[in-house]
Amino acid sequence: MRLNPSRPNRYYRALTRNLVLFVVVVSLLPLLFTGAILLYQFEQAYQSKVEEHLEVLLKKHRRTIDAFLHDRLADIRVLTRSLTVAQMKDSSLLQTKLNLLREEYNGVFVDLGLVDPKGLQVAYAGPFNLIGANYAGAKWLERARADEYFISNVFAGFRGSPHFIVAAHKRLNGQDWLLKATIDFETFNALVENIRIGQTGFVFILDRKGELQTKPRQEVVLASGAWREILALPLKEGKVTIIEQADSLDRETIYAAASLKNSSWIICAQQERSDAFMHLLRAQQAALVIFVLGGVAIVLVSLLLARRLVRRIAEADSQKEAMNEKMIEAGRLASIGELAAGIAHEINNPVAIMVEEAGWIEDLMSDDGPLSEETLAEIQRAVQQIQEQGDRCKQITYKLLSFARKTDPTVKEVSINRLVEEVIGLVSQKSRYGGVKIITDLSAGLPPVAASPSELQQVLLNLVNNAVDAIESDGGTVEVITSQEQGDIHLTVTDTGIGIAESNLARIFDPFYTTKPVGQGTGLGLSICYGIINKLGGEIKVTSVKGKGSAFTVTLPADQNNNPASASAEQAEQS
């Protein structure tokens, strides 16, 4: 505990800074952790939600498209089964059937045609004049002949516009006739093109070679990147594959694919990640905004509070300092009060002698007749005695006055030895009646101490007073020793009194702690000594054995200005 009369602003600034840091860290860390954990969990949940959504969507549309293709095939198969080859060769009958189908299915079917075993289209109903068109050698025809039923990829063909063919066989006399129907690309395309996922997501269909089967709503890059990877993968029937990658424009994109049409086509979906995760991103942004605003608020509030708090502390500190000054003053008066009884007696004795001598002179002068030689001599002796006792009174009042004057905190050069002698003079009467012998062992030539004489005097008075009080009626010895050790001056007050119990040793410098009976001690003496010695940059120590006595040692730095030897020694230590 070092009492520093004027704490530097640096101390309060550091205090403010520490308070702010502490509050900010303690309040922001949990916020940060909670936010991070919640966002992470939310992101995980959202990721699986997005993937699940894509999966469900793709599966659903895969089924829809498979069903669509299957139904169209079924339509043609019904025709091949219900009509004979001869009937089918009749273009007008085909036209009737086409009209029926177009009515029923909203123009999904564009045309119907019968291809003979040689690959010539022998009958045709539809908007183009394709009777006699020779498909021999066309790839789709070869494939169609190989399979029972056939749905072609999208291709341009004779008409030069994208379409695909649905075909079914009709066998007659071991010859293979083929009824083919062209499916309107636009209708089929609309099935897929109109599927929207969020703002940026869309769906399209590829064949296994990576040829587009529908028109994607946006340009897609198939030659490289994610789609190339997906095409290289063995896609399992009924399973959706999802990967995430940056697209050609460096936007994080989610790609999903599932096979359909007996694994010959792939239904594909792609969506920008920022779109799929829009809600997550919004939550993240909101969290960030809240965190930043909250953080700013916390910093501002803690700064404000810390400043206010530190200002209060500074005020309390200065009040405490003022209180300390007052306490020293009060303690001083209290120690004088404790001495008052002894001093009153000390003055009373010479006064009593003077009164008696005066009475004696009166007695002598009241005798009748002229004064004898002897009587005159006796009167003279009495007068001299009165003068002597008057002198004694004067000295006592002088001693007392030197203590009773107001505490002057001005620092001067103080000779410790002279101070000891003054204090012992003041306490001597009290100690004489207590049967206490005061011994001094003052080291000659001590350097002066830079201190307030009245404050240091008070420390000494308290220590010597306590030492005398510690000795009980059967008498004892108080020894005051001064000595010098390097730059320090030691002052030791030892008594052979009752000592201090070990349990009390730690508390004796506490204010208001006293073992004296109520009304006899304020409990301020030693705490004031402690404060004064600390202020002077010294220290006060105590050793005590219960029943044997105590020793108080005060160590004070000698006045540096008057002690060049110790000053240079200090400098040497510092460097």
Place this chain on the structure above:
Amino acid sequence: MVQINPSILLVDDEVPFVETMAKRLAKRDLTVDTAFGGREALKKLDSGGPSTIDVVILDVKMPGMDGLETLAAIKSAHPNVEVIMLTGHATVESAIEGMKGGAYDYLMKPCEMDLLMSKVNEAVDKKRAHEAKILDARVRMHALRRES
């Protein structure tokens, strides 16, 4: 009964005070002995016997054996001797303690000579009356023995 001068023992640690006070009391037809401490006073009482000293004037505050201890010793060894306590202002409480311990009265220091003299005379009278009673009782006891 022969009236002899009252005999006083003056006890205080202040030598000039004791000396001057002794002179003043002697001038007032008292037989005065002096002591400068409790032990010395007790010694004088012991050697002289209770009959020689009637009243002890005793200062309360003395180094070594103080007034109260001395009073207790006097009262236990010589119960008939009367004691007047002298005290400074700060020790009135001790004077009251002394009264409880058997002192005849107390006076503040410095004291009026007239007041002191009247207290001394009262104390001497009391002591002598008391001694007379004791003497009386003894005479009666001897008479009873003779009759029987």
